[in-house]
Amino acid sequence: xxxxxxxxxxxxxxxxxxxxxxxxxxxxxxxxxxxxxxxxxxxxxxxxxxxxxxxxxxxxxxxxxxxxxxxxxxxxxxxxxxxxxxxxxxxxxxxxxxxxxxxxxxxxxxxxxxxxxxxxxxxxxxxxxxxxxxxxxxxxxxxxxxxxxxxxxxxxxxx
Amino acid sequence: xxxxxxxxxxxxxxxxxxxxxxxxxxxxxxxxxxxxxxxxxxxxxxxxxxxxxxxxxxxxxxxxxxxxxxxxxxxxxxxxxxxxxxxxxxxxxxxxxxxxxxxxxxxxxxxxxxxxxxxxxxxxxxxxxxxxxxxxxxxxxxxxxxxxxxxxxxxxxxxxxxxxxxxxxxxxxxxxxxxxxxxxxxxxxxxxxxxxxxxxxxxxxxxxxxxxxxxxxxxxxxxxxxxxxxxxxxxxxxxxxxxxxxxxxxxxxxxxxxxxxxxxxxxxxxxxxxxxxxxxxxxxxxxxxxxxxxxxxxxxxxxxxxxxxxxxxxxxxxxxxxxxxxxxxxxxxxxxxxxxxxxxxxx
Numbered sequence: 001x002x003x004x005x006x007x008x009x010x011x012x013x014x015x016x017x018x019x020x021x022x023x024x025x026x027x028x029x030x031x032x033x034x035x036x037x038x039x040x041x042x043x044x045x046x047x048x049x050x051x052x053x054x055x056x057x058x059x060x061x062x063x064x065x066x067x068x069x070x071x072x073x074x075x076x077x078x079x080x081x082x083x084x085x086x087x088x089x090x091x092x093x094x095x096x097x098x099x100x101x102x103x104x105x106x107x108x109x110x111x112x113x114x115x116x117x118x119x120x121x122x123x124x125x126x127x128x129x130x131x132x133x134x135x136x137x138x139x140x141x142x143x144x145x146x147x148x149x150x151x152x153x154x155x156x157x158x159x
Numbered sequence: 160x161x162x163x164x165x166x167x168x169x170x171x172x173x174x175x176x177x178x179x180x181x182x183x184x185x186x187x188x189x190x191x192x193x194x195x196x197x198x199x200x201x202x203x204x205x206x207x208x209x210x211x212x213x214x215x216x217x218x219x220x221x222x223x224x225x226x227x228x229x230x231x232x233x234x235x236x237x238x239x240x241x242x243x244x245x246x247x248x249x250x251x252x253x254x255x256x257x258x259x260x261x262x263x264x265x266x267x268x269x270x271x272x273x274x275x276x277x278x279x280x281x282x283x284x285x286x287x288x289x290x291x292x293x294x295x296x297x298x299x300x301x302x303x304x305x306x307x308x309x310x311x312x313x314x315x316x317x318x319x320x321x322x323x324x325x326x327x328x329x330x331x332x333x334x335x336x337x338x339x340x341x342x343x344x345x346x347x348x349x350x351x352x353x354x355x356x357x358x359x360x361x362x363x364x365x366x367x368x369x370x371x372x373x374x375x376x377x378x379x380x381x382x383x384x385x386x387x388x389x390x391x392x393x394x395x396x397x398x399x400x401x402x403x404x405x406x407x408x409x410x411x412x413x414x415x416x417x418x419x420x421x422x423x424x425x426x427x428x429x430x431x432x433x434x435x436x437x438x439x440x441x442x443x444x445x446x447x448x449x450x451x452x453x454x455x456x457x458x459x460x461x462x463x464x465x466x467x468x469x470x471x472x473x474x475x476x477x478x479x480x481x482x483x484x485x486x487x488x489x490x491x492x493x494x495x496x497x498x499x500x501x502x503x504x505x506x
Contacts, residue, residue, distance in 0.1 A: 027167040027335060036332040041272065060299070060412040062332040063491045 002055040003127065004064050005118075008081045009073030011039055011048045014111035019050035021136045022118065025128040026054045034059040047080040054127055069121070071114055091117055105153060112137075112150045116157020123158070130158045164339045170330035171196035173300055174234070174260055174323070175204070177307035182346050183258075184229040187220035189213050189239060192272040193327030194262040197234040214239040218246025218257075225255050228351030230311060234260040236327070238269055240278055241285075247320055248286030252363045254378070255352070256314035256321070260307070263326040265489035273327035275489040276408060279465035282322045283437045289375060291382045293321040293389070294437040298412040300334050301341065302434070308344050315347040317385050324436065328491065329409050386438035394443065396422060397429035400451055402501065405431045405470055406459040410492050414459055417497035426505055436466075441473045448478045457504070459485040459497060 005022070009015040016037050023035040034053040040046035053059050070087035072078045078092070091114055093100075105113050119133050137154060141147055168176070174197055178186070185207040188198040191214075202208045211217040217233045224231035235243055240261050250257035263278040265271030284290040293313050295306040303325060310321040353359050365371040393411075396418055397403070406414040411432035421428045429451075431444060447453065458467040463486050471482065485492065485500055 023333065024167065032335055033167065034332055034334045036328060038273070058299075059334065060416045061409060061491075061494070062328055062334070063493070065493065066495075 002053060002057070002059070003069070003125075004067045005050075005052040005054070005069040005071075006064075006067035006081065006084060006087070007050040007052070007071045007073075008077035009048055009071075009111070010076055011042060011044045011046045013048065013073050014108075015048045015050055015073065017140065018111050018115040018118075019052055021115065021133060021140065022122070022128070023052055023054075024136055025119075025133045026122075028132055029128050031055065031127070032057060032059050034062045036062040047074075047077050049077075049080070069118065071118065073110060073114065089121060103153070103156070106146075106149070109146065109150055109153055112153045113157055116154045119154075120158045133158075165335060165337045167333060168300070168336045169196070169333045170300065170303055170325065171200055173304050173336055174307055174325075174330070175200045177304045178232060178311075179204075179206070180346075181308050181311040182230060182348075183232055183311065184349070185209070185224055185231045186233065187211055187217040187224070187231060188233045188235065189217050191236050191239040192262075193264060193274075193330050194234040194236050194239075194260065196330070197260060214242035215245055218243045218259075219249070221257050221259070222246050222249055222253075222255055225250075225257060225349075226352050228349050230256075230258075230315070230349040232258040232260065232311075234262070236262045237264040237266055237272075237278070240281055244281065244285035247292070247322075248288055249363050250320035251286060251288050251291055251378075252374075253361060254318040256311075256318055256349075258310050258314050258321050258323070260323045261325065262330045263324065271489055273331065274461070274491060276326065276410060276461040277465065277488055278324065279407075279436060279460075279462065279469070282324045283469065289379065290437060291319060291378050292437055293317075293319050294324050294435060295322065296324050296407040296411070296434060296436055297329065298407070298409055298415075298432065298434075299329075300332075300336050303329060304336070304341060305344070306434070308346075312344065312347045313389055315349060317381075317389070319382065324408070326408060382438065387442060389435065390438040390440040390443075391434040392440035392443050393430070393432040393434060394447055395430040395432065397431070397447055397451065399427060400429040400453065401427040402455045402457060402504070403429055403431055403447070403451075403453050404457050404459060404497065404501075405433075405466070407433050407436065407466055410459055410461060413492055413494055414497055416494045417501070420494065420498050421501050424502070426501060428501055433466075433469075436469060439469060439473045441475075444470075444473065445475045445478065448474070448480065454480050455504070456480050456482050457485065457501070458482065459492060460487075461490055461492060462486065462488045
């Protein structure tokens, strides 16, 4: 089994934060994991990508153009990944506009919303456990502002 | 505290770990992507370091420290690597155990900041000398660790400067690193190259042309003598092949996966992957050609022929083979590209 995940967003949207958490949770489940962040020279405002691979075999190369799962979190990011094939599972922020508004999810928590969706899918595929992801998330963000809000977004999304 | 054998680490962290385990004393450097995290990581764990005003100073600081018997190293990339070649040439002239970790980035000049294989010529032949230095090209996390250790050992044992030639993809990738899979290695200890109580005349400049010529001849002799012993390459699935792919570093890892795929399609392809670029495993390559009567070679690299030039130069002149190339300066190469290229070549 090899699962290729490409996360794309703007710098500052927390793409690398959720990538790190997904990878760590998969690592704890004894998968081979490879993760390489990719961003430009900008301090902020550029496109931020995470190339993640989870496999039962040793992973030879960290980049790819054919993701199985593709997350697009901004307009700029959509343009940046247009040469990549779309995934089997696609999560595009524009398809979730209504849902994000209904649930009153602030822009700074979009990453947690999509982390929840990704984790729900990955748990169904027996890749990782949402409880373990939650623990990692709490460790990372538990003492930060909006934790209660992020916590409830994550829990709702993974239901 | 017992260290967990399996860890999830970046290439930078693996290099730092290898330098620690090699018992390196001190790092001198000037930060540049993609090797900044080696300098910051080394200083964060409380090891001795100095951030110099530039790479020229860092390089000569390494020369000074190793003369005094300290295991010193530096890390840099691209334009920083160019500046380091000044001091590295002095290390070549004086046979100093200078160790540097290079994270290749795109060039020329500042180019791009993460990846390429365009610093091969610079690492192997940079400076105003003959290229008597040791150059290691790791293809994965395990080799990144092992070859860093090897670079220190060989530099101090054989007294040649050594380069760990890696790239930003390998350094920035976080992957599973299993200490249990690593071959155990005993460190060659550092020692003062100039005894404190003695005055030694040890030049890097000569009055007479003959003197310098003699010195270079000596160095050549020493380098040739150790070449077969320390050169390293992997020959992968090379029995009865029609085509030989040659690639190094992470492109070598990709080529290996491509060979697996092509073999499943019954295309007789094998891989030769140099692990040391200097010295080069010349005999192993020549033997491979003769044994299999190989007529078709494909050299794959993220540069316009820096590896291909070395291969053509090292291959015995009486061997007659057709060379084709996949060359993408500054770009990564994927398994599918090599597979498709080989399928077309077969037709």
